[in-house]
Amino acid sequence: MNLPSTGLSRGEISSVLRDEATKDVDWKGGKLWTLVYYAGDDVADLLGETFKEYLYTNGLGPTAFKSLKRFESEVIAMTASLLSEPSAIGNMTTGGTESILMAMKSARDWSRDSSQTSRRAAEGRPEVVAPETAHPAFDKAAHYLDVKLVRAPIGPHLRADVDAMRELITPNTMMLVGSAPNYPYGTVDDIPAIASLAQERGLLCHVDACLGGFFLPFMRMLGEPVPEFDFAVPGVTTISADLHKYGYSVRGTSTVMYRDGDLRRHQFFSRADWAGGLYGSPTMTGSRPGAAIAESWALMQYLGEDGYKERVRSTLDSTRAIIDGINAIDGMTVRGEPAMGVLAFGSDAFDCYALSSAMRKRGWDIERLQRPKNLHLVVTPNHAKVVDQFLADLRACADEVRDRPATESGEPALYGAIDSVDDDQPVNELILGFIDSLTRVEEGV
Numbered sequence: 001m002n003l004p005s006t007g008l009s010r011g012e013i014s015s016v017l018r019d020e021a022t023k024d025v026d027w028k029g030g031k032l033w034t035l036v037y038y039a040g041d042d043v044a045d046l047l048g049e050t051f052k053e054y055l056y057t058n059g060l061g062p063t064a065f066k067s068l069k070r071f072e073s074e075v076i077a078m079t080a081s082l083l084s085e086p087s088a089i090g091n092m093t094t095g096g097t098e099s100i101l102m103a104m105k106s107a108r109d110w111s112r113d114s115s116q117t118s119r120r121a122a123e124g125r126p127e128v129v130a131p132e133t134a135h136p137a138f139d140k141a142a143h144y145l146d147v148k149l150v151r152a153p154i155g156p157h158l159r160a161d162v163d164a165m166r167e168l169i170t171p172n173t174m175m176l177v178g179s180a181p182n183y184p185y186g187t188v189d190d191i192p193a194i195a196s197l198a199q200e201r202g203l204l205c206h207v208d209a210c211l212g213g214f215f216l217p218f219m220r221m222l223g224e225p226v227p228e229f230d231f232a233v234p235g236v237t238t239i240s241a242d243l244h245k246y247g248y249s250v251r252g253t254s255t256v257m258y259r260d261g262d263l264r265r266h267q268f269f270s271r272a273d274w275a276g277g278l279y280g281s282p283t284m285t286g287s288r289p290g291a292a293i294a295e296s297w298a299l300m301q302y303l304g305e306d307g308y309k310e311r312v313r314s315t316l317d318s319t320r321a322i323i324d325g326i327n328a329i330d331g332m333t334v335r336g337e338p339a340m341g342v343l344a345f346g347s348d349a350f351d352c353y354a355l356s357s358a359m360r361k362r363g364w365d366i367e368r369l370q371r372p373k374n375l376h377l378v379v380t381p382n383h384a385k386v387v388d389q390f391l392a393d394l395r396a397c398a399d400e401v402r403d404r405p406a407t408e409s410g411e412p413a414l415y416g417a418i419d420s421v422d423d424d425q426p427v428n429e430l431i432l433g434f435i436d437s438l439t440r441v442e443e444g445v
Helices: 008-021 041-053 066-082 096-113 118-121 137-145 162-169 191-201 216-221 262-268 288-326 350-361 380-403 428-436
Strands: 088-092 125-131 149-152 175-177 204-208 236-243 254-258 269-271 279-281 332-334 343-345 367-369 373-380
Touching: 041 288, 066 088, 066 254, 088 096, 088 262, 088 279, 096 137, 096 175, 096 204, 096 236, 096 254, 096 262, 096 373, 125 137, 125 367, 137 149, 149 162, 162 191, 175 191, 204 332, 254 262, 288 332, 288 343, 288 380, 343 350, 350 367, 350 373, 350 380, 367 380
Parallel strands: 125 149, 125 175, 175 204, 204 236
Antiparallel strands: 088 254, 236 254, 269 279, 332 343, 343 373, 367 373
């Protein structure tokens, strides 16, 4: 495709956009159970209006855009209060992956600079111990930062095995990780035990609350049982919490939070002798979309505690109805004890991948898990209207596939990717080929 010599009219462009959007999953209708956290048309309208107002602003220049400095500072302050430590500080990032990467970078540089740990880092690559259910963003950060990530098994309750984590600590370990909750099963690791172990060994402790950071605090306000997970737990040093998940903001917004300001200083990058002037950046990105900062502030101000609690209550009601409905289907069960609106379910009696294929024919897109095979749901306020129909279709599809033999062939479990791929390729080649295909323009894609 070449750049058109004469630009299209706005009407022509709008027509193409509308037509292409019809090919997407009906996420607004509640048919998609991942990727989108939709909180209502009123929220969408507010985000759109704010985006238009702050379209060209740049968070790289807080002296030029004083409004963004205020908005980010207040978003961080509100997040700190939700995470039980009003004095905590941090920054907004482009997503959970960047938040985790920044926490890992701070830990790595802390391990190099701290008098207590410099000898450990000098003996080999700094190490992080995380449960096998922790997000692949930790692997990605370790790859970028030349850090060794050590994976610990999970226990029978689908939470981190803290005793196993203890055995994996070496003189080079700098940080332990827990999830609140983990993405595959929606279970919250024993954060007090992990943080206590970190304190005992003089290590940092990161809590990945990308999913739960803007959900669990409001559950607590509603009087629901919530596992301890945030800065109220002694020994927790950093937390990642995504605004673009259950914070309901636009894609590309997260927070990385620090109990200690001295630790956060290891996050920054600066250069004083560049010809272009003094350069400093708190996060990975240079230019930062100001609209995302302003939208998150506007949304948090708009919803307030009551708006968030209303949406959390709706999501919990839907989740519990779905859990009860799944467990009532012969041969199916929800795995573990999900803490909030994220859950896994499967069957030991029939192939759950065949079940997801049957559900897709009815318009439902359900994410697949692997090792072992399970299916995955992320429940949002947008799903309240479809719970009954979803369960009815799930029962019908379970009856449809119940007697089919299990098979190892078919579509694999692709995190965040629903489309079909060729399962005959080696796994790494398959993944890299899929990523490469995203950059190619092909007929019919």
